[in-house]
Amino acid sequence: MIYAPVIVALLATLALGLARAFLGPTLFDRALAVNAIGTVAMLLLAVLEFLTGRPEYTDLALVYGLLNIVGTIAVLKFFRVGDLGKEGTLEEGDTR
Amino acid sequence: MIETGAIAALLAMMAAVAVAVVRQRNLFAVVVLTTAYSFLMATALAALDAADVAMTEAAVGAGISTVLLLGALHLVGSLEMKPSAGSAVPLAIVVVTGLLVAYGTYGLPAFSDPDAPMHRHVAPRYLQEGPKETGVPNVVTAVLASYRGFDTLGETTVVFTAGIGVIALLRRRRPGEQEDKP
Structure with a gap:
């Protein structure tokens, strides 16, 4: 059974991501760690669904993926602009 | 496993x-x-x-x-801020409440037990008569939107009110901050 070692590996990755989210030290470490946790949670969910024979639940994993992006962008925009409703301003030397 | x-x-x-x-x-x-x-x-x-x-x-x-x-x-x-009072009393309350909740789980039927009261009371009727009585193919939707329609209406009202409250709070301007012109 291939699923058991995969699940163990994913849980270990999850624990490492959590350790980074706890330790920090900067906000970017935590934001990246939570982004990685979201991705690993998505993979873990997909593997669990295949393990229990319900691959149609993989839709849930897709929702996770979309929400993960929204959450990370919200955190980073807040950090840069300080307000979610405001438009960001271009800074000197900014190439966007 | x-x-x-x-x-x-x-x-x-x-x-x-x-x-x-x-x-x-x-x-x-x-x-x-x-x-x-x-x-x-x-x-x-x-x-x-x-x-x-x-x-x-x-x-x-x-x-x-x-x-x-x-x-x-x-x-x-x-x-x-650092809390002004000590954390002994809140900790004690949380521990006691947690132990009570854990104790309460011993009275529950086993996980996914088909003979649990939950599965014997109204669930068979929902499963057998639901599509006929409500015309909704999904049983969960039939229960939420039809059998528990008033409950769901109340929940929606609460969520809507909470949303309005949050919007009202977030739209508050600080003194001196420019009002955004559309």
């Missing part, structure tokens, strides 16, 4: 995140950690076969709550 172990590991990680959230003084980090908590919770719920609850937890906990909490942080600043 593997599934049970994975759920146990997820719950243990959630407990660790909860402790970190309590101990962390930087509220920005707390918001980020609660997002991680929601992802773990949603995965555990999906592993427990509660797909709709998992979907809600992921959308509300990891999506909207993060955005709303960040909006709140904009108003209150991101450093938490």
Whole structure:
């Protein structure tokens, strides 16, 4: 059974991501760690669904993926602009 | 077996995140950690076969709550004050309540027990008569929207009111801040 070692590996990755989210030290470490946790949670969910024979639940994993992006962008925009409703301003030397 | 172990590991990680959230003084980090908590919770719920609850937890906990909490942080600043009173009494209350809840689980029927009262009372009728009585093919939707229609209406009212309250709070301007012109 291939699923058991995969699940163990994913849980270990999850624990490492959590350790980074706890330790920090900067906000970017935590934001990246939570982004990685979201991705690993998505993979873990997909593997669990295949393990229990319900691959149609993989839709849930897709929702996770979309929400993960929204959450990370919200955190980073807040950090840069300080307000979610405001438009960001271009800074000197900014190439966007 | 593997599934049970994975759920146990997820719950243990959630407990660790909860402790970190309590101990962390930087509220920005707390918001980020609660997002991680929601992802773990949603995965555990999906592993427990509660797909709709998992979907809600992921959308509300990891999506909207993060955005709303960040909006709140904009108003209150991101450093938490040291508590003025000691934490012995709140800790004691939490421990006693937790033990009571854990004790209460011993009175529950076993997980996915087909003879549990929940499955013998109205569930057979919902399953057999639901499509005929309501015309809704999905049983969960039939129960939520038809059999418990008033309950759902009340829930929607509460959520709507809470949303209006949050919007009213977030639209507040600080003194001296320019009003945005559309």
